[in-house]
Amino acid sequence: MNGDGGEEWRRLNPRMLVVHPFHVAVRAVPALLGLFVAGSRNGVSGHVWSFGGLGLMIVLGVLQWFTTTFRITDEHVQVRKGLFRRQVVTVPRDRVRTVDVTSHILHRVLGLARVEIGTGRSDQKGGGAVKLDALGTAEAAHLREELLHRRPASAARTGEALTAAPAATSVGVATGPADGDPAAGPGTGTGAGQAAWAETTGAGQAVASTGHVEAGTAPRGDSAPVTWDAGQEETELARLRPHWIRYAPFTLSGVVAIGVVAGFLSRLANEGGVDLRQIGALRDGWEWFTDIPVWTAIAASVVALIVFVAVASTLGYVMSFWGFRLTRHSGGTLHVARGLVTTRATTIEERRLRGVEVSEPLLLRAVRGARLIAVTTGLRVGRGAQRGGSMLLPPAPVAEAERLAEVILAPVPSGASPRETSPGEASPITVPLVPHGPAALRRRFTRALGVNALAVLALLALWEWAGWPAWTWIAALACLPFAALLAADRYRNLGHAMTPEYLVTRWGSLVRRRVALERDGIIGWNVTRSFFQRRAGLATLTATTAAGRQGYGVSDVTMSEAIDLATAGIPGLLDPFLVVPEKHTP
Structure with a gap:
């Protein structure tokens, strides 16, 4: 059958x-x-x-x-689409990893939602996702319940599915067994306790949290009522504070807006055959700009750019994270609700959580800010944490990010989380890191200063023999002190630690990342040595996992340190590959 x-x-x-x-x-x-x-x-x-x-x-x-038509069977999700090129897309139900239900402004006006069913195969375009645009909000929530609970399609339509709220506008859920996830096998259901989910309205305020409902409460149109489960306990872990918005200008997300606006205007001009030089206001502005002194023009451009980026970044922050709220439910799930115009709610099963990442971009770090990202199976990461749904905390004070990370990694009082903490064990967020040796320090300075010196020599030769302006090699020479500072900062941020439950690694300068990865989530080790690393006696140890980026590295450690870390992380895994030198008795 x-x-x-x-x-x-x-x-x-x-x-x-x-x-x-x-x-x-x-x-x-x-x-x-x-x-x-x-x-x-x-x-x-x-x-x-x-x-x-x-x-x-x-x-x-x-x-x-x-x-376009679709059907949900007991084993497959099938979509037929296309007129001249007919396609039938089939996804096994036990391969469903995520279901995102999103409503943009026009969808919300019409009571519709777009459903994207992901298999976790790839983050690239068309990488295993099935899209249905659009369904009624209640039907979308009903479809989500069919898929995430692994119920027979016929049973779900006869009244065993969850009643959905019409105001639900966006849901992203990590569910189903992930490849390489030892916590679950294929076809594993989420269970009543893990079916908790949150729906959001307008500014992202949570209005419903439920596990399972009695038969006969299936959706009856878009205005179906919400059924609550009194057994679900909700604990708020974090909520957006108005003063967090001051971190928005330091995220530089407004730079993307510049590219989007420039690309749209360029395409508009090309398609319409418009010569921008013939527009009076633009022509007069350009003439004024070229007539003022060079340094004044540069200063004005920099100020205008900073103001535009700051305003665009702030608007983007408010649009994306207004109404942000992170809660933990007794069924073993974390819920993130956020958004202003387009709202979204993400549900993460804690049994799939393999750790957290504290991310600190350079400018955000300068004002003591950070972001918190979940290292979990089943959520997209290739498109960025924000779009993939794995962001647990928007740019906020670094102390808040560290506090929240410790709370999330701590065992749940109800016992829903499988993680345990040994008495007296140091928090993986604050545990002191082991610095890497002088060889790693030399390697960073060699790479930073060497590349900069080569650039200076190349520009100097072009100035001498090709007539390039002198300011090019002078500017490159002036960058040498900044390259040295960058190398020093990269080394200072380098470190690792191994606790009884977690592998902790930190790296980066432009974006400093500290990752606490659960040792039970590590499925293998990868030791790589480049040509220059071999000359320096160093190696990079990468812990492979099914969660997050699928690999987290400990860079530029000695070979003995790499082997010791791998052996301590997964005892016995490397034994078949290790050669123990024989001891000669006199």
Whole structure:
């Protein structure tokens, strides 16, 4: 029995006929502008071409509803889509790792949600994810319950599924067994205690937390009531404080906004055949800018850039983390709710949590700020912690990040967490780190100063024989002190420690990271030695894991230190590869 027979194919919500054409039309604005200009130059009214192109885009958007169907069987998730190129995407239900239910502003107005079913195979585009855009909010939550509880599809539709709140706008859940995760095998259900989840409204305020419900409470349309489970206890671990917003300008997320705006304007100008030099205001501004002294122009540009980045970063921080709230539930889960316009709630099963990462970008570290990231299986990391859903704390005081990390790594009073802490064991967040030796220090200075010196010599040669301006090699020479400071900081931030429960490693300068990785989550060791490391007698030991970045390294330690760490981390694993020198008796 394959479980695929007898299940009816379902369609997306008819209200998506408003969403898709709108999204397609917005993305096609530069092309429509190009059609307008091209049509005007050919003697035809430009609006005719534009309306024709817009009508074609709307038709393509509408066709997605007629050509997309899906069904959830006892063993598979299947999606059929496409008109000229028909596709059938099939995902085994026991391979489902995450279900993200997201509602953007237009979705929220229409009571819709976009569902993305991830298998954890890849973070790249198309890497195993199945997208359904869009479903009703209640139907999306219902579908999420079907998949995460591993229930038979027929049973879930007869009333055993969780009742969903219409205000739920975004849910991201790490569930199902992850590859290499020793805590669960294929097809393992989450259980009633691990089914706890949070739904959010407007500013991300948690309004529902439940495990399982009685039969007969299945969703009945988008206005179905929420069923609470009185047995679930919720403990708030962190909440956004208004004064945390002062850390936003130091995240530099506004730099991305500059690239997006510049790219959009460039594409708009190219598609529309617009010569920016012919726009009076831009031309006058450029003439004024070129007429002022060079150093004044540079200072004005730097100030304008700093102001723009600071404002954009602050707005992005507020949009992403407004209403942030982290809670722990007695069922063994952590819940993160956040967002202003687009809200999102992420549920992480603590049995899949393999550690935490305290991340401190350089500017954020300068003002004593940090972020906290979960090292867990089943959540995406390739697109960044924020988009992947693994961020446990937005930029906030470093003391708050360290406090929260210790609370998360501590055993849960209810006993839901499998982690244990030995009496008197030092916290992996504050445990003193073992510094790396003088060879690691020399290696950092050699790399930093050597590369800079080569750049100075190359620019000096180009100035002498190719006529390059002298300021190029002078600027490179002036960077030598900064390279030395960078090397010193990189060495100062380098360290590791091994506690009875965790491997702790720290590295980086532009972004300093301290990772506490649970030793039970390490599935292997990788020892690498580059040409220059071999000359210096050093090696890099990488702990491989199914969680987070799939590998966390201890850089530039001696070979004996690497072997000792690996042996202490997983006793007996390296024994078949070690050669014990024979002792000769006299």
